[in-house]
Structures are given as structure tokens and as C-alpha cells.
Amino acid sequence: MSEKLLMKGNEALGEAAVRAGCRLYFAYPITPQSELPEYLSRRMPEVGGVFLQAESEVAAINMVYGASGAGARVMTSSSSPGISLKQEGLSYIAGAELPCVVVNMARGGPGLGSIQPSQSDYLQATKGGGHGDYRLIVLAPASVQEVVDLTILAFDLADKYRNPVMIMGDGLLGQMMEPVTFPDEVKKELPPKPWATTGWTKDRPKNIITSLELQPERLEEHNRHLQAKYAQIVREEIRWDEYLTGDAEVVVVAYGTVARIARSAVDAAREKGIKAGLFRPITLWPYPYDALGRLADAAKNFLTVEMNCGQMVEDVRLAVDGRRPVYFYGRSGGMVPTPEEVLAEIEKLA
Amino acid sequence: MNIRERIVIFAGAFGSGKTEIALNYALYLARNGQKVSLVDLDIVSPYFRSRDIAAELAGQGIEVIAPAGELAQADLPVIVPRIYGALADPELTVVIDVGGDDPGATALGQFSDELKKRKYAMLLVVNTCRPFTRDVPSIAKMRETIERATHLKATGFIANTNLGSETTSSIVRSGLEVLQEASKSLGLPVVAAAVRADLALELEDLEINIFPIKIILKPPWLRREVVKRDRGAVIVARENQRGCPYQE
Numbered sequence: 001m002s003e004k005l006l007m008k009g010n011e012a013l014g015e016a017a018v019r020a021g022c023r024l025y026f027a028y029p030i031t032p033q034s035e036l037p038e039y040l041s042r043r044m045p046e047v048g049g050v051f052l053q054a055e056s057e058v059a060a061i062n063m064v065y066g067a068s069g070a071g072a073r074v075m076t077s078s079s080s081p082g083i084s085l086k087q088e089g090l091s092y093i094a095g096a097e098l099p100c101v102v103v104n105m106a107r108g109g110p111g112l113g114s115i116q117p118s119q120s121d122y123l124q125a126t127k128g129g130g131h132g133d134y135r136l137i138v139l140a141p142a143s144v145q146e147v148v149d150l151t152i153l154a155f156d157l158a159d160k161y162r163n164p165v166m167i168m169g170d171g172l173l174g175q176m177m178e179p180v181t182f183p184d185e186v187k188k189e190l191p192p193k194p195w196a197t198t199g200w201t202k203d204r205p206k207n208i209i210t211s212l213e214l215q216p217e218r219l220e221e222h223n224r225h226l227q228a229k230y231a232q233i234v235r236e237e238i239r240w241d242e243y244l245t246g247d248a249e250v251v252v253v254a255y256g257t258v259a260r261i262a263r264s265a266v267d268a269a270r271e272k273g274i275k276a277g278l279f280r281p282i283t284l285w286p287y288p289y290d291a292l293g294r295l296a297d298a299a300k301n302f303l304t305v306e307m308n309c310g311q312m313v314e315d316v317r318l319a320v321d322g323r324r325p326v327y328f329y330g331r332s333g334g335m336v337p338t339p340e341e342v343l344a345e346i347e348k349l350a
Numbered sequence: 351m352n353i354r355e356r357i358v359i360f361a362g363a364f365g366s367g368k369t370e371i372a373l374n375y376a377l378y379l380a381r382n383g384q385k386v387s388l389v390d391l392d393i394v395s396p397y398f399r400s401r402d403i404a405a406e407l408a409g410q411g412i413e414v415i416a417p418a419g420e421l422a423q424a425d426l427p428v429i430v431p432r433i434y435g436a437l438a439d440p441e442l443t444v445v446i447d448v449g450g451d452d453p454g455a456t457a458l459g460q461f462s463d464e465l466k467k468r469k470y471a472m473l474l475v476v477n478t479c480r481p482f483t484r485d486v487p488s489i490a491k492m493r494e495t496i497e498r499a500t501h502l503k504a505t506g507f508i509a510n511t512n513l514g515s516e517t518t519s520s521i522v523r524s525g526l527e528v529l530q531e532a533s534k535s536l537g538l539p540v541v542a543a544a545v546r547a548d549l550a551l552e553l554e555d556l557e558i559n560i561f562p563i564k565i566i567l568k569p570p571w572l573r574r575e576v577v578k579r580d581r582g583a584v585i586v587a588r589e590n591q592r593g594c595p596y597q598e
Binding site: 004005006007008011015031032035038039042114115116117171172175176177178179257260261263264336337338339 | 364365395396397398423424425477479480481482512513514515516569570571573
């Protein structure tokens with residue numbers, strides 16, 4: 001289907017998963033991502049897949065563990081409070097090196113918070129969330145088309161690295177409608193997964209999937225193996241986007257929908273003769289430290305804009321490494337910054 | 351768009367554009383001196399709802415009937431009793447913005463007895479660029495499931511084929527063709543085509559009522575009008591930013 005459709009971010013994500021060959025989806029509804037289970041409840045039966053509304057988020061993530069262990073392309077989704085419930089499962093999945101895609105269309109927190117959009121799960125997604133030394137690959141789309149492209153990429157990265165991949169969106173991205181196209185053909189040939197528990201045969205040793213390793217020497221060895229894999233991901237998978245950064249004196253750093261707002265503010269600043277630019281991380285982990293740090297050669301200062309009280313700004317400071325001042329502007333609780341507010345902050349720094 | 355009935359219901363598939371059309375229709379009526387109540391009966395969408403701009407609509411003399419206070423922001427199927435009063439008031443034009451698909455339309459079902467006592471128009475908004483109403487059989491299914499959920503009969507279609515910011519007049523035309531085919535096969539008239547105001551001129555030749563609309567509920571980066579080098583456009587954009595964004 002090369003024809004364009006008008007879709008919500010949540011719906012487009014569901015269709016992209018189907019196109020990527022995902023046939024198993026387990027989740028529990030929560031605003032503002034419920035259009036995704038709603039869409040897949042219609043779509044999965046049409047393609048011979050399984051949509052299952054689990055009894056809880058905890059159950060859903062463990063169903064993902066099981067299906068992924070059996071070699072399937074599998075996805076779950078939720079919004080902030082539900083993602084917190086999934087953290088134990090995510091740690092097990094990362095430890096057992098199982099590929100899967102987990103979607104967070106984040107909402108205001110902490111606690112039950114509100115149903116309005118937020119980016120306040122950045123630290124949870126990129127610095128852990130669950131226990132143990134593990135990493136999720138975290139992709140942050142900024143448009144409905146990018147939701148589609150990054151969802152398909154997420155399944156490929158998950159399989160390539162045998163690692164859970166998170167799509168980090170927010171309620172606004174899930175709810176807004178934009179024109180999208182999908183790749184024409186559904187990929188049917190999935191990469192071989194010789195490690196999967198597909199039933200014992202005599203021609204290979206038993207496949208065992210577990211995150212339990214009682215011998216400390218062996219667990220340390222496993223951790224070294226995981227760290228080597230994460231180092232490879234850092235080398236090969238960093239993605240970002242730059243807009244008018246070439247001569248920028250004020251570099252705005254923002255991801256997801258906030259990058260759309262920031263871009264609008266950068267345009268307005270340029271109209272006023274202010275040399276502003278936008279740096280947009282697409283992978284939140286691995287973070288584009290080097291690419292962002294390079295901008296410190298020419299920029300006067302950095303402005304991080306987030307829909308939270310200041311989370312990614314810690315990574316921006318690491319990237320800039322004290323060479324230039326790093327400022328922060330944020331709205332939280334479900335409040336969305338406006339382009340005018342961001343412009344006012346840029347003007348203060350120009 | 352001339353609809354005779356005092357009670358006008360916009361229903362249809364999820365994301366078909368019911369809210370934008372209901373808002374534009376309510377504003378159109380208010381501009382023409384009518385006393386208007388807009389019922390936000392959407393129990394499924396958490397964002398981009400009529401109630402989000404209740405204060406601005408009140409400024410245009412439109413009463414917004416929706417859950418009040420904190421409940422306006424809750425993902426709860428709250429239905430307010432004031433709807434009964436509005437339906438019974440012969441002085442009022444009542445515009446009802448229904449939630450999408452049959453689950454959204456279910457909320458309207460509880461008013462079916464009240465509505466059947468009176469004359470109403472129930473218009474199904476159809477965008478053929480949406481995933482589940484792209485052809486005649488899926489449009490027929492949408493109509494059937496919504497009529498079952500509401501216990502009401504649809505009285506017509508509103509064509510609303512669009513691709514958001516990428517809409518062209520040829521997209522509008524091709525969508526209208528599909529809907530006219532559905533109209534013939536289902537025996538339900540196409541009452542009007544809702545068209546973004548800037549495309550209306552290109553579609554004047556269509557033998558159908560054109561209802562020019564302005565997109566009201568936008569993500570924050572689109573609220574700032576696109577300023578082009580065209581001087582006329584710059585002036586229009588400035589005017590729009592200055593005044594109430596919902597006035598023409």
C-alpha cells in the first residue's frame with residue numbers, strides 16, 4: 001500500500017507492527033494509547049495474528065517474554081503507569097536477551113498523574129527502570145510517519161541485537177492525525193532464531209531461556225557479554241536529526257513532539273534574525289553525545305526543552321561537557337510548551 | 351450547509367472529522383444569529399475534543415454541554431443531564447458531536463427515545479482516507495454498527511475526505527466519488543462536502559453543497575500560522591493570530 005492514509009499515531013504504530021511481521025500483541029488498555037489495542041483488535045484477526053487483552057500490564061509483558069522466547073515478533077504497549085508495571089518483566093527480557101518491542105505513549109506523572117502528554121519517563125526508559133545492568137534501545141519518533149518507520153526499525157533492531165526496543169512517544173503523538181504511507185509488502189521472512197525454544201529436536205542442544213544465573217562468575221561473564229553488545233549498539237545505532245545547526249548560536253535540544261514545537265520556535269527566531277538551530281535525538285539510548293558535543297565548538301549556548309521537569313538535560317550536559325552553558329525549559333503534568341514560550345526562552349539567550 | 355432540523359447529530363467512524371465539522375457548524379450557526387448548544391458527547395477521545403475550547407466557544411455565544419471541571423479531563427464516560435433540557439428547548443439549535451465508531455456512538459443511544467419524539471438529522475461523517483471507511487462495504491458496515499449502537503437511523507452523509515495538511519482538491523474529489531457510490535447503494539443522501547476553506551474555490555464545479563471549514567483543534571506547532579514570503583499571506587496570518595482564531 002503506497003497510498004496515503006490519515007491516521008493517528010497509535011493506529012499507525014499498530015499497522016506498522018503488522019507490516020513488520022508482528023503477529024502477537026499483548027496489552028492492557030490505558031489512555032492515551034488505547035487506540036493501539038483497539039486498532040490491533042481489529043487488524044490482528046485479519047492477518048491471522050493474535051490480539052490478547054491481558055489481565056494486567058504485568059501479565060502482558062510476561063506473555064511477551066514467552067512469545068519472544070519462542071521466536072515470534074511480539075509487541076506490547078502502554079502509557080506511563082502501565083510501563084512502570086512492566087519494568088520487572090523488561091529486566092528479565094533484557095537479561096534473557098529476548099527481542100521485543102515495547103511502546104510507551106507517555107502521560108503526565110508521577111503516580112496516576114493525568115491523561116495529557118508528557119516526557120517524564122525519559123530517565124526510566126534510558127537509565128534503567130528495572131533492576132540490573134541492562135539497556136533498552138529507545139527510539140523517539142516526532143511525526144506519525146516516523147512512528148511507522150521507527151516501529152519497523154524497532155523490530156529489526158530487536159532481532160539483530162536480541163534486545164528489547166522501546167518506542168518512546170507521548171499522548172500527543174499517539175492522538176494526533178497525520179498522513180502516512182506504509183511499506184508495500186509485509187516482511188514474511190524473519191531472521192533465523194536458532195536460540196528460540198521451538199520444541200526439542202535431537203539435532204541441536206536444548207535451548208534454555210532464563211535470566212537466572214546462580215554462579216557469580218557466570219553471571220559476571222553474562223554481564224560482560226551484555227556490555228559488549230551495548231557497546232556495539234552505541235557504535236552502530238545512534239540516530240539524530242539537525243535543523244539549521246550549521247551557524248546556530250542557540251542550539252535547542254528536544255525530542256519527539258516537543259522537537260516539532262521547538263522547530264516552530266526556531267523558525268520564528270530565525271525570522272527575528274536570531275541564529276537558532278535544533279538538535280533532535282532520535283535514539284534516546286544510545287544517546288548522540290558526540291554529535292551534540294560537536295555543536296559546542298560554534299554554539300554560544302544550549303537550551304533543552306522537555307515536557308518534564310528536566311531529565312534529558314542531564315544527557316545534554318554530559319554531551320556539552322561544561323564547554324558551554326546548558327539551559328532548560330520545561331512544562332510538566334500534561335501541560336504542553338507552546339512555540340511562543342520556547343521562542344521567549346531562545347530570545348533570552350540570543 | 352443548510353440543515354432544516356433543529357437537532358443535528360454528527361456521528362461516524364473514529365477520526366472521521368466529526369468534531370471539526372460540529373465545531374465549524376456550531377460557529378456557522380452562531381454567526382448567523384442562532385442560539386446554539388454544542389453537545390460534546392465524545393466518550394472515547396482523550397484529546398482534540400470540543401470541550402477543549404469551551405471558553406472560546408462561550409465567547410462566541412455557544413453553550414458547550416460537556417462534563418465540567420476535573421471531569422472534562424478524565425477518561426470516563428460522563429454524560430451530563432443538561433442534554434435532556436437542551437433537546438427539549440424549541441429555541442435552541444443543538445449540535446451533537448458524537449464519539450467515534452459504535453463504542454463512541456453508544457453514548458447517544460440513551461437519548462434515542464427523546465430524539466425519536468423530535469425531528470433530527472443524524473449525519474455520518476466519512477473520510478475515505480481513514481483506514482476503516484475506504485470503500486462502499488466498509489462504509490455500509492460503519493453505518494450499520496452506528497445505527498445499531500444508537501438505536502437511530504442515519505439521515506445522510508457528510509463527505510470529509512482529507513489527508514490533513516496534504517489534502518488536495520483531487521483527494522476531495524476521489525473521496526466524494528466513493529461516498530456517492532455508497533450513497534446510491536445505501537439510499538442515503540450526501541448532504542454536503544466539508545472542505546478546508548482554502549480548497550473550496552477549486553471545487554465550486556461540484557454539484558453538491560460545499561461546507562467550507564477551518565481546522566480548529568491543532569497540535570501546538572500548527573497553531574502558529576505558516577508565514578510565507580507572500581505578503582498577503584503574512585498579513586492574513588498576523589490577523590489570525592491577533593483575533594479570535596475561530597472567527598472568519
